[in-house]
Amino acid sequence: MKRFALISIPYFWLLALFLVPFLIVLKISLSDTELSIPPYTPQLDLAQGWAGVKEWWAALDMENFVWLTEDDLYWKAYLSSLKIAITSTILTLIVGYPIAYGMTRAPDEWRPTLMMLVILPFWTSFLIRVYSWKSILSNEGLLNQLLMNLGLISDPLVILNTNTAVYIGIVYTYLPFMVLPIYSALERLDESLLEAAEDLGCSRITAFWLVTMPLSKQGIIAGSFLVFIPAMGEYVIPALLGGSQTLMIGKVLFEEFFANRDWPVASAVAVVLLLILIIPIVLFQKNEEKQREAGK
């Protein structure tokens, strides 16, 4: 009984804060838009009893989902988001892996400081940090001023309001999510494994590919999902740093909700986004489980 009470807490939490809101969104996605408060119909009228429920049920349809397939804006936005999320995950991995590797190679007394430096940006609001990139990347920004003063370029580079700025923003923001799991995988790596590999005829580089890489695989997978999943639905970064041509599903979602006030279509967009993300989320969970088993 006590055990049941204990495990019921997380289940209740999931039910109240995930499943119920999701069912509400799902319901809205099956509704029609209307100028009212809330701005959709049908509303469930329990005062009418069973007949009311029947009427409510009959009014729900898949119209919005059909609409998503008819207007090419949506699938283009999904594809573009997917592309941006995958590219920025790879970029984050390329930047993050050497950082994590360097941290594990650093002298012991340096590690807490380095760890601190990785986590430190979280102490400032995410919004402010992304916003400050505007002043770095703009045409008159710090970066262009620096490069022009150094005489490396004569005309300012146009970075802000392009996809490049979005990539920079995502890599910067999600870097710690990539670094930390890789670091924890590399830190567990026994130094003598590399010596054994060298002893058996590997050069340092082959030892890295044959031993270090495979043994940090779980960290790479975990880090990649931690970056990919939020990057897929990212709104703030493309909104602040991206330009009009930057098409991401998060932005579409925001516009449907707040500019068009079309809650049903917006909900349909959100439901599809979740369905797309379920695959990587499940894969991520599997990886975590594997890691826990390997750790035993």
Place this chain on the structure above:
Amino acid sequence: MSDAATALAPVFAPWNDPAAEPIIQFKNVTKRYGDFTAIDNQTIDIYPQEFFALLGPSGCGKTTMMRMLGGFETVTEGTITIDGQDMSAVPPNKRAVNMMFQSYALFPHLSVAENIAFGLKRDKMPKDQVEARVEEMLSLVQLNKFAARKPHQISGGQRQRVALARSLAKAPKLLLLDEPLGALDKKLRQDTQFELMDIQEQTGTTFVIVTHDQEEAMTVASRIAVMDHGKIIQVDTPAKIYEEPGSVYVADFIGDVNLIEGNVTKSGDDHATISWASGQQDLIGIAHDEIPTGTRATLAVRPEKVNISTERPEGMTNVIHGKVHDIAYLGNMSTYVIETPSGQLIKAQAANTRRIARRAITWEQEVWLSFTDTAGVVLTS
């Protein structure tokens, strides 16, 4: 060892043969870490097919010696040669030396067979040959059934054997073993010691083993180098190290020993006499070099070489009088601790050939200890 004895039974002792070529030579090797001198100007030769043990307490430099052989540490001064070739510029992956790590260092993401094949594949050996060699190695360590298992799915003793098979797979000229049996329990350790010796004989590889366990070194090694504070104190066969230690440190480090301090009264003819306590007769032991009279010296004698009797023995060179302070019953034998009138404690061991009830010696009894003039050695350092 006389030439006649060598001719009768060919004994493996290349270190006594001036024509033998050493496989490993340390020449005035020094290793420093900053101010700390880990290895202090050491010169030593190791011969092919030897099972050479580096023995010493932790921090004595034995692991550093081995890691320099493997190429994992650089030499600060001096040279190390393997097969006559200077090793200073040769990285670990280019040496015909393999190492069995203390932690075994098995690759956790690879199966037992893949671990063993790892080094062979690096040599670009054809696939069928790799498979044949892996199979051969698995048979050598009797692990054929476990080829597909991952290291975490087998026991500690099996992991140890996989590590051994992996390090032998490339048929190295020299195999380094870093505390190879340290992680095993006592029973398994003893079995494995004999297995190691068998495998060493079968493969004919030169083994260099690092250990802090003197029993292990005594069991497996053809020669032992006893180390302390970055220096090799003595290099000899296990029997010589035990019977004729060159210094008090070695005598005390290996096995149980009585150390009796006194002044040398007479020396020469391979023996020395020390006077050690008033009222006790002088003691004679082996001393190959002449020691000046009056020098402070220590007679080291093993407890099992000391006889104990209730009456004064006749015709024995060395006799000590005292009374029984303590008796430790060990089953097959008993250790008696005798206190002399001057308060020194001396141990004697006797086999328990009679039942305990019929044993003659008991606590506080007056007894005489005796041993021959070749039982102990007189040491000046």
